[in-house]
Amino acid sequence: MRAYDPLVKQLLDGELTLAELPPELQAEGSEALRLLAAVDRRAVMLPETLDARVMDALRTRARTVSLTRRSLGWITEPWELRLRVRPWALGAALAAAAALVLVLRGPGGTISKQGPAATASALPESLLVRFVLYAPGAKQVGLAGTFNQWNQSATPLVRAGSDGVWTVTLTLPAGQHQYGFVVDGRRWVTDPAAPAVDDGFGRRNSVIAVGGTVRAGRVL
Amino acid sequence: MTTPRCGVLVFAAVACAGPLAAQGDVTARLVGRVPPAVVAAVRVLADSAAARGLPADPLVDKAIEGGAKGVAPERVVAAVRMVFGELDAAATAIRAGRVAIPDGETIEAGAFALAAGMAGPQVTELVRLSTDPYPPAATLRVAGTLTALGVPAPQTVELVRETIQSGRSGADLLALPAKLQSRVARGASPAQAAAGLARPDDARGPTPGQGKPDKGYPPRNPHRP
Numbered sequence: 171m172r173a174y175d176p177l178v179k180q181l182l183d184g185e186l187t188l189a190e191l192p193p194e195l196q197a198e199g200s201e202a203l204r205l206l207a208a209v210d211r212r213a214v215m216l217p218e219t220l221d222a223r224v225m226d227a228l229r230t231r232a233r234t235v236s237l238t239r240r241s242l243g244w245i246t247e248p249w250e251l252r253l254r255v256r257p258w259a260l261g262a263a264l265a266a267a268a269a270l271v272l273v274l275r276g277p278g279g280t281i282s283k284q285g286p287a288a289t290a291s292a293l294p295e296s297l298l299v300r301f302v303l304y305a306p307g308a309k310q311v312g313l314a315g316t317f318n319q320w321n322q323s324a325t326p327l328v329r330a331g332s333d334g335v336w337t338v339t340l341t342l343p344a345g346q347h348q349y350g351f352v353v354d355g356r357r358w359v360t361d362p363a364a365p366a367v368d369d370g371f372g373r374r375n376s377v378i379a380v381g382g383t384v385r386a387g388r389v390l
Numbered sequence: 391m392t393t394p395r396c397g398v399l400v401f402a403a404v405a406c407a408g409p410l411a412a413q414g415d416v417t418a419r420l421v422g423r424v425p426p427a428v429v430a431a432v433r434v435l436a437d438s439a440a441a442r443g444l445p446a447d448p449l450v451d452k453a454i455e456g457g458a459k460g461v462a463p464e465r466v467v468a469a470v471r472m473v474f475g476e477l478d479a480a481a482t483a484i485r486a487g488r489v490a491i492p493d494g495e496t497i498e499a500g501a502f503a504l505a506a507g508m509a510g511p512q513v514t515e516l517v518r519l520s521t522d523p524y525p526p527a528a529t530l531r532v533a534g535t536l537t538a539l540g541v542p543a544p545q546t547v548e549l550v551r552e553t554i555q556s557g558r559s560g561a562d563l564l565a566l567p568a569k570l571q572s573r574v575a576r577g578a579s580p581a582q583a584a585a586g587l588a589r590p591d592d593a594r595g596p597t598p599g600q601g602k603p604d605k606g607y608p609p610r611n612p613h614r615p
Contacts, residue, residue, distance in 0.1 A: 320458035365538035370469030371461045
């Protein structure tokens with residue numbers, strides 16, 4: 171466990187330059203800057219062979235499943251239906267759909283609004299987001315926010331090497347989320363790489379906006 | 391008379407169904423996470439929010455956050471009240487921007503902008519600027535994020551105005567915070583970075599194959615937003 175001098179922490183926060191540190195702290199400051207510069211901040215890239223490996227694993231698993239379970243699965247699992255629409259059939263299909271609508275409406279009847287639009291909106295766009303915290307002295311680090319009901323233990327970060335860098339990658343739904351890191355189960359830390367707002371309890375929450383397209387009047 | 395009574399009862403049941411369901415939802419989300427007194431207080435506030443057309447989820451989220459952070463019950467309730475006030479102020483400001491019945495998403499975005507440091511009239515101005523294809527919620531979120539990153543609120547409004555009125559795309563608008571962070575990471579102050587983004591050529595960034603020369607900022611410090 172390593173505790174940096176407060177002046178070195180100010181250096182890491184960009185409040186001081188290396189030249190402004192006392193001579194006896196310059197070596198420590200240089201080392202801390204080197205460790206920060208070594209943090210891998212590249213986007214997470216999945217290997218190209220991942221698809222093939224996952225499919226192989228699924229096929230292997232499917233071969234080992236018992237006949238009973240396969241039979242049950244045949245009944246309960248969703249089927250894939252492939253429909254090919256031919257031009258000459260399109261008119262007939264539209265007529266049939268119109269007739270179905272009329273039958274369902276009946277005299278003064280209504281139709282449920284849970285159509286394809288509702289299904290689509292129930293499938294929010296989500297993205298993989300990588301969170302990184304430099305906490306060299308920490309024994310454990312958790313990520314808590316609006317996306318996990320502020321549960322400190324729901325999303326633990328893992329050490330990335332031995333340089334005090336902790337990281338976790340998770341899928342977040344589109345939208346705006348507030349969060350914080352919890353170091354050693356008691357100390358709340360904001361993300362130094364994200365904007366922050368007052369949390370109403372005397373601390374600050376980091377903010378992340380997931381998604382980035384404006385589509386049909388909705389923010390995704 | 392049986393029929394009118396039945397009608398009244400049915401009407402009352404239908405009218406109460408929504409709020410009661412909302413109360414049940416609030417209670418279910420909070421029980422076990424915060425003390426019973428906080429549950430009761432948040433239920434009352436959630437009912438008031440629903441009656442005023444405000445979203446109740448941010449109130450419940452704030453209570454859960456307070457519970458998770460080990461905050462004293464009275465302080466949790468105070469924070470939830472503060473969120474209620476921000477939502478109400480945001481809804482008022484948004485309505486003043488000619489959105490008669492703002493949806494929950496827009497109100498939440500307005501409350502975020504207020505919490506980030508913007509004033510009600512600035513929220514109103516941003517809503518007025520948000521003509522198609524810029525949804526008010528997107529504009530308010532972007533503006534709130536810029537302000538949270540340290541751009542003075544009046545300058546944020548001007549930057550958003552420049553972006554929208556110069557006809558840039560919605561994606562350009564949403565990309566403003568990331569571009570600002572990039573410039574700040576290279577040594578510019580938030581105000582300087584925002585001023586640079588307000589210039590159309592700078593905000594669009596280099597086109598493919600036409601990179602801009604480096605402006606000589608010091609190397610990025612990844613530990614600082």
